[in-house]
Amino acid sequence: MLKRKTRIRPVDDARTHIQSLRDKPEFMERFIDNNKGRGVFATQPVEAGAFVLEYRGELISAEECRARDYTELQSTFLFEFEWQKRHWCIDASKEDGTLGRLINDNHKSPNCTMKKIIVNDTPHLCLFAVKKIEIGSEIEYNYGDSQWPWRKKEPKQQTSVIETKTSLTDHSSHDASNKDAVVTQEPKQQTSVIETKTSLTDHSSHDASNKDAVVTQEPKQVFTIKGFSLVNYTESDETDEYIKDNPPSPHCDVVRKKTRNGNIQVIGVADFSDPLIDSNESIVDETDEDSSLQSDNEVVPKNLLMDRVPNCSVPLNESSDDSIDEPSTPMSGMASQRPRRNCHRPIQRSLVESRSTGA
Numbered sequence: 001m002l003k004r005k006t007r008i009r010p011v012d013d014a015r016t017h018i019q020s021l022r023d024k025p026e027f028m029e030r031f032i033d034n035n036k037g038r039g040v041f042a043t044q045p046v047e048a049g050a051f052v053l054e055y056r057g058e059l060i061s062a063e064e065c066r067a068r069d070y071t072e073l074q075s076t077f078l079f080e081f082e083w084q085k086r087h088w089c090i091d092a093s094k095e096d097g098t099l100g101r102l103i104n105d106n107h108k109s110p111n112c113t114m115k116k117i118i119v120n121d122t123p124h125l126c127l128f129a130v131k132k133i134e135i136g137s138e139i140e141y142n143y144g145d146s147q148w149p150w151r152k153k154e155p156k157q158q159t160s161v162i163e164t165k166t167s168l169t170d171h172s173s174h175d176a177s178n179k180d181a182v183v184t185q186e187p188k189q190q191t192s193v194i195e196t197k198t199s200l201t202d203h204s205s206h207d208a209s210n211k212d213a214v215v216t217q218e219p220k221q222v223f224t225i226k227g228f229s230l231v232n233y234t235e236s237d238e239t240d241e242y243i244k245d246n247p248p249s250p251h252c253d254v255v256r257k258k259t260r261n262g263n264i265q266v267i268g269v270a271d272f273s274d275p276l277i278d279s280n281e282s283i284v285d286e287t288d289e290d291s292s293l294q295s296d297n298e299v300v301p302k303n304l305l306m307d308r309v310p311n312c313s314v315p316l317n318e319s320s321d322d323s324i325d326e327p328s329t330p331m332s333g334m335a336s337q338r339p340r341r342n343c344h345r346p347i348q349r350s351l352v353e354s355r356s357t358g359a
C-alpha cells in the first residue's frame, strides 16, 4: 500500500518555529568576507515554497522605532511594516544569535522572499524559499529597489578574458621573434543579469481554519526618522478577517546621519509611492497544498537615495558616532525630494553618508 507523504504546510512550519523561538537547524551562519560580513547558508536542500527563517527581533511601534537613537549600523537591522493599518517595526539590532537578521541582499535572483505571518494576534516576518535551494547556497532576499552601495559594485555585464598560449595563423600583429607570445582573446560579453518583472497577483485566499498563522501583506517599508514621519501611509485593505497575501521586501528607507552634536539629519528617503501591486515579488499561495511560491512575482522597491550603508561585518559594539560624517544635506532640504513607497512590505532602514562633503 502506498503511503502518502505528509508535508507540513510552510505557513504551519513557520508558525511552529515562531512559537518555539527556534531557528530551523537546516541553516547556519558563516562569515563570508569583510565586505559582506556574515551570511546564512543552507546545510540541507530546501524545497521551493518552504519556510526558511524568521526575521526575529523586538516588535515595536513605528513611533518607538523613530525614537530609538541608533547608529547607522544598528539602523540597518530595523524593518518596518504595516499591520492592521498601523506601522510597526522589528528591531533586530540586538546580536541575539538568531539567523534571520543575518540574511544578505540579492536583488537579482534571490532565493527567498519575506512574508508577514500572524501568530497569536502578533505579526512576524518570515522568509520563504522562492526556489529550490541547494546545500551550501547562501540564503538571500531582495532588500528592495534601492541604491545599495554594494550593488554599485556589481558589474552589470561580466567580461571574461581568456588568456591562451597559442600560435595563431594570423601573425600580422604578432612579433615573429616571440613565438610563445601570450595572446589575449576577448570573448563576447556575457550578460549575467537576471531580471524577472511581473505584476503581483492578489493571493488573498486565506485559510480561514488557521486564524493564527496567516501569511499576510508584505510589510510596508518605512524609513522614518526621529520626530518625523517620512512616509505617507496609505490605507491598507488588510483586515483581521481578510488579509491579502503580499510578501514583504526589506530594508532601508530613510537615509539619516547623526551629527557630531547628536542631531539627526535626513539625507535621503526611500520611495514608498509605488504600490506593491506594481512591484515584482514572490508570494506564497496559501491555497496550494504545496504552498509553493510564485517566483515570478518578486517585489522590488524603488528609489532609495542611498550612498552608503554601513558594513555589518563590523560588530555593533564597534560602531561609534564619531565614525558618522556630517551630512551635507539638511533634512528640510531633502523633504520635498523624499521618495515614498507605498507597499506592504517590511523595511529595514539604513543610513548613508552624505554624497558631498564640506557643505
Ligand SMILES: C[S@@+](CC[C@H](N)C(=O)[O-])C[C@H]1O[C@@H](n2cnc3c(N)ncnc32)[C@H](O)[C@@H]1O
Pocket: 035, 036, 037, 038, 039, 076, 077, 101, 102, 103, 104, 105, 106, 150, 309, 310, 311, 312, 313
Ligand atoms: C541586515 S545586515 C545582514 C547581515 C550582515 N552581513 C552581518 O554580517 O551582520 C545588512 C548588512 O549586510 C551587508 N550586506 C547585505 N547584503 C549584502 C550584499 N549583497 N553585498 C554586500 N554586503 C551586503 C551590508 O553591510 C548591510 O549593511
